[in-house]
Amino acid sequence: MALREDLALGSRIAAMRLGGLALALRGDPVARLMHKPWRHDPYPTYAVVRESRRVIRSRTGISAVATHALCDQVLRDRRFGVRLADGRAPFAPDSDEPSLLEPVDLSLLGLDPPDHTRLRRLAAPAFAPRRLERYRAEAEAITGRLLDDAAARGRFDLVRDLAAPLPITVIARLLAIPEVDADRFAAWGRALGSSLDGVRSPAHAHELARTTHEARALFVDLVSRRRVDPGEDVVSQLVGALDAGSMTIDELVSLAQLLLVAGFETTTNLVGNAVRALQTTPGQWEALVADPTLAPGAVEETLRYDPPVQLTARIAHEDTEIGGVPLRRDSAVLVLLAAAGRDPEAHPDPDRFDLNRVPTTGHLAFSGGVHFCLGAALARMEGEVALRMLAERLPGLHAAGRTVPKTATILRGPRRFPVAA
Numbered sequence: 021m022a023l024r025e026d027l028a029l030g031s032r033i034a035a036m037r038l039g040g041l042a043l044a045l046r047g048d049p050v051a052r053l054m055h056k057p058w059r060h061d062p063y064p065t066y067a068v069v070r071e072s073r074r075v076i077r078s079r080t081g082i083s084a085v086a087t088h089a090l091c092d093q094v095l096r097d098r099r100f101g102v103r104l105a106d107g108r109a110p111f112a113p114d115s116d117e118p119s120l121l122e123p124v125d126l127s128l129l130g131l132d133p134p135d136h137t138r139l140r141r142l143a144a145p146a147f148a149p150r151r152l153e154r155y156r157a158e159a160e161a162i163t164g165r166l167l168d169d170a171a172a173r174g175r176f177d178l179v180r181d182l183a184a185p186l187p188i189t190v191i192a193r194l195l196a197i198p199e200v201d202a203d204r205f206a207a208w209g210r211a212l213g214s215s216l217d218g219v220r221s222p223a224h225a226h227e228l229a230r231t232t233h234e235a236r237a238l239f240v241d242l243v244s245r246r247r248v249d250p251g252e253d254v255v256s257q258l259v260g261a262l263d264a265g266s267m268t269i270d271e272l273v274s275l276a277q278l279l280l281v282a283g284f285e286t287t288t289n290l291v292g293n294a295v296r297a298l299q300t301t302p303g304q305w306e307a308l309v310a311d312p313t314l315a316p317g318a319v320e321e322t323l324r325y326d327p328p329v330q331l332t333a334r335i336a337h338e339d340t341e342i343g344g345v346p347l348r349r350d351s352a353v354l355v356l357l358a359a360a361g362r363d364p365e366a367h368p369d370p371d372r373f374d375l376n377r378v379p380t381t382g383h384l385a386f387s388g389g390v391h392f393c394l395g396a397a398l399a400r401m402e403g404e405v406a407l408r409m410l411a412e413r414l415p416g417l418h419a420a421g422r423t424v425p426k427t428a429t430i431l432r433g434p435r436r437f438p439v440a441a
């Protein structure tokens with residue numbers, strides 16, 4: 021990227037930030053979700069949007085919905101998609117060049133039917149329940165090793181030493197990434213995950229471009245190796261589709277990249293947010309220690325109460341209305357998944373974390389409609405294994421320092437979480 025382009029991108033980002041901050045200071049809820057200090061604790065902002073019980077329009081040009089019913093409706097409504105009505109990507113410039121503001125191709129997440137339907141059908145078998153059982157044994161073995169190391173040290177960082185290495189190792193196995201590439205692979209996952217909130221600076225855009233380039237090279241290499249030596253992994257399964265002409269190599273590479281981004285930090289945040297809620301709500305950690313089979317309930321309650329993915333967005337494909345509020349074709353709506361989890365009309369006493377809760381309504385932490393999380397069962401299994409084994413092996417676990425949150429709008433979880441066994 022030339023210096024002139026860097027300067028242009030830098031000033032565009034700065035202008036967007038300043039404009040957003042000015043709106044946030046004037047109380048615009050959508051702008052507040054993107055800016056400090058409000059995004060540190062977004063739940064009061066979610067409550068403002070939800071209490072209107074309708075689509076709210078923001079001066080940012082983006083609307084938002086926050087009740088369970090409206091979020092569910094938008095996610096399932098076929099009049100909404102993730103691209104513009106004419107099929108272009110939302111931030112793409114008019115040329116065919118990839119946008120610097122959205123430089124990472126996230127495969128399924130950025131596609132509408134029929135491309136989305138075709139690729140999702142090809143990817144789905146890799147997540148069938150039968151395969152999941154094999155990954156459970158692996159997740160248990162990995163968690164056991166990580167907890168042995170952590171227990172030997174006494175004090176450790178829950179994110180660095182358990183919540184991050186567990187899912188990254190599982191995805192590396194899923195894609196059959198060679199052991200030697202594991203550290204690089206984790207660094208790419210972190211870098212690409214940071215693209216979800218948009219590009220922060222020209223340096224960030226460069227980092228993402230470099231990471232995409234390197235990850236692509238690894239996946240292309242992986243494809244040629246699996247062609248001659250197929251295994252049970254996802255790439256081996258997709259090579260068949262590639263050879264049959266049902267997908268292109270670019271589509272395969274983007275899909276592999278998506279699995280890396282979608283399956284890593286999300287699951288890290290699930291474990292981090294769960295342990296935090298369990299530790300800070302009186303009696304909850306003790307309840308799990310007394311009966312570690314409650315771990316699945318703790319996972320579900322975390323997904324409702326403080327989900328790893330806080331929001332997503334949809335774009336109207338025609339002039340339409342939601343709950344009587346008109347929306348123009350190509351206008352964007354934020355779907356505040358985390359706000360829906362605290363909707364009192366769907367979840368009684370919603371601000372209370374209770375691992376024994378008997379849900380009256382499902383949560384939307386894995387989204388809904390055609391983009392429903394493909395890895396939901398895998399994530400639930402990893403979360404359950406981590407929480408159950410933590411409670412069994414380290415019953416005296418407690419916070420041992422200040423938890424540092426990540427600074428992000430979409431992905432929410434601790435960055436550092438010092439604990440002692």
Ligand code: HEM
Pocket residue numbers: 128129130140191278279282283284286287290327328329332333385386387388390391392393394395396398399400
């Ligand atoms: C607790 C952990 C996780 C959470 C909270 C989560 C959440 C989500 C959400 C909210 C979406 C849909 C976004 C939208 O509607 O725009 C999604 C999609 C997706 N997730 Fe997950 N996810 C998790 C773990 C995983 C894992 C472990 C994998 C796989 C390794 C995975 C793979 C995917 C894929 C492939 C999609 C795209 C589906 C599509 O567009 O059709 N996720 N996830």
